[in-house]
Amino acid sequence: MSKLLDGLYYSESHEWVKVVEGNTVLIGITDFAQSQLGTVVFVDLPETGTKLVKDAEFGAVESVKAASDLFSPVDGTVIEVNEDLIGEPEKINEDAYEAWLLKVELDDLEALKDLLGKVDYAKLSE
Amino acid sequence: MENLKETCLLGYHQGKGAKLEAFAGYLMPIVYTSIIEEHNSVRNNVGMFDVSHMGEILVKGKDTCSYVDHVFSNEITSKPDGKVVYGMLLYEKGTIVDDLLVYKISDQECLLVVNASNTGKDYTWLVEQSDGFDVTVANLSDDYGQIAIQGPNAEATIKDLFDIDLSELGFYTFAFKNILDCKVIVSRTGYTGEDGFEIYGDPMAIRLIWDAFDAVGVTPCGLGARDTLRFEAALPLYGHEISDEITPVGAGLKMFVRFEKNDFIGKQALEEQIESGLKRRLVGLELLQTAIPREGYPVYSGDNEIGYVTTGYLSITLKKPIAMAMVDVDHAKIGTEIAVKIRNKLVPGVVRDRKFLQKNYKK
CATH class of the missing domain: 3.30.1360.120 (Probable tRNA modification gtpase trme; domain 1)
Incomplete structure (x- = not known):
């Protein structure tokens, strides 16, 4: 059974969103996603300033064998990239909710309501 | 399942x-x-x-050596009993039916070890080519x-x-x-x-x-x-570096073809290909920034697509992004600047040799 946290928003493509303050959020991949992928060996992330479009591909997490595309759960602008993951991408396997990928300024905080809560996401990742 | x-x-x-x-x-x-x-x-x-899952096909009979040397790119007749020889089965047009190991048990018995995905095809092919040779060909894979x-x-x-x-x-x-x-x-x-x-x-x-x-x-x-x-180790895998559309010459495996032995299936086509020149051949690639060049990704020179990755990884041993790729011969020289298209980005790299790793064989 994969780990889920309260208070996060989840997407059907297995990303999570956590509100930090105001319109600022962190985005990562879920524990279920990392467990399916296996050891992460490379993370391909956009640069600071990139505009994210909901449901559009913005990068990839890669295991030895496969590249798994990342899809943005929100509309917004990248304001910070987690540089720690460049040297140590396997941190995503250690704790998928600590190892955030991007810090994003949302276009619209209200849009988070369209994402899934913990209970609904749990049904997708059983 | x-x-x-x-x-x-x-x-x-x-x-x-x-x-x-x-x-x-x-x-x-x-x-x-x-x-x-x-x-x-x-x-x-x-x-x-x-x-x-690998396939085992046993060839037995008086003509074992001449038969195997008729279907095999490498050579078995002169080898001592107890020798294992790597080579390929070729179609008449020089492309590859399969690559395999031949175990020479005796002059009258050889065990052919073939790829699991090709066992059925190989067995049928081998039986078809056995007309006129005093041999029996048996698929013993399940044994x-x-x-x-x-x-x-x-x-x-x-x-x-x-x-x-x-x-x-x-x-x-x-x-x-x-x-x-x-x-x-x-x-x-x-x-x-x-x-x-x-x-x-x-x-x-x-x-x-x-x-x-x-x-x-x-x-x-x-x-x-x-x-x-x-x-x-830059060892080829059928369906990737070699296939029924690729010849041993294009795949850099000419050293496993014995042109000087008697006639064998595919020989003439290979000689013609060497004479007329290749369009594409297998090379090594190394990317100059971290990204993973995976199988099927297109290889570019400037705006021109010049080939594709056959196998690529972020090498576990070398910790570098390397690949084997089929590229146009004009861009196959070591040191040639190329790029691999990864998620719509062109990632720069160079053509290199395929000696990625010092092999640790005990010879």
Whole structure:
């Protein structure tokens, strides 16, 4: 059974969103996603300033064998990239909710309501 | 998952919780714990693979050597008994039916070990080509299980466990041995770039030997690590570096074609190809920034697509993004600047040799 946290928003493509303050959020991949992928060996992330479009591909997490595309759960602008993951991408396997990928300024905080809560996401990742 | 064949070791794989997938019609272990750990165990210590899915085709009869040399790119007639020879079966047009090992048991008996995904096709092909030769061709694949035990400690593991000294068994030779009261074939061969052995025998014997290796801590390795290991050693895999559209010349395997022997299937086409020149050939690539050049990704020179990646990884041993690729010969020279298109970005790289890794064969 994969780990889920309260208070996060989840997407059907297995990303999570956590509100930090105001319109600022962190985005990562879920524990279920990392467990399916296996050891992460490379993370391909956009640069600071990139505009994210909901449901559009913005990068990839890669295991030895496969590249798994990342899809943005929100509309917004990248304001910070987690540089720690460049040297140590396997941190995503250690704790998928600590190892955030991007810090994003949302276009619209209200849009988070369209994402899934913990209970609904749990049904997708059983 | 129905209709899939099982190897004699499936119960072990399931018990270990291996990730299983269909491969060549068999349910096979892809990874037990971690591809990286399994890969490193073979590079640094010793690991074992269930390769019971491989095909075994036995050729027997008076004309065995002349028949094998008619269908095989390499040469067997002059070789001593106990020799293993790598080469290919070729179509008349020079492209590859399969690559294989030929075990020369005697002048009148050879065991052909072929890719699991091609066993049926190969067997049909071999029977068709046997007209006019005094040979019988038999598909014995279901009668054999096979273990590959690979890594710098493979020889010592077999010595300690079974008191069998293989130090005199040369690279690419084999012998019949008794292990746990079972008669098996042991060859100093493999598909990892490390020293090691392949053991063929009755499926029951293979289970006993596997369990004995397991009991002394030999790391079970899945097909995932098998691919990362053979890739770093630049060993070709059918359907990737070689296929029925690629010739040994294009795949850089000319050294396994014996043009000077008597006529063989595909010889004329290869000679013509060498004469007229290749369009594309297999090269090594190395990317200049971190990204992973995966199979099928297009290779560019400027705006022009000039080829494709056949296999690529972020090399576990070298920790660099490297690949094998088929590229137009105009861009195949070592040092040529190229780019690989990865998720719509062109990632810069250079053509390099395919000696990614210093191979640790015991010769």
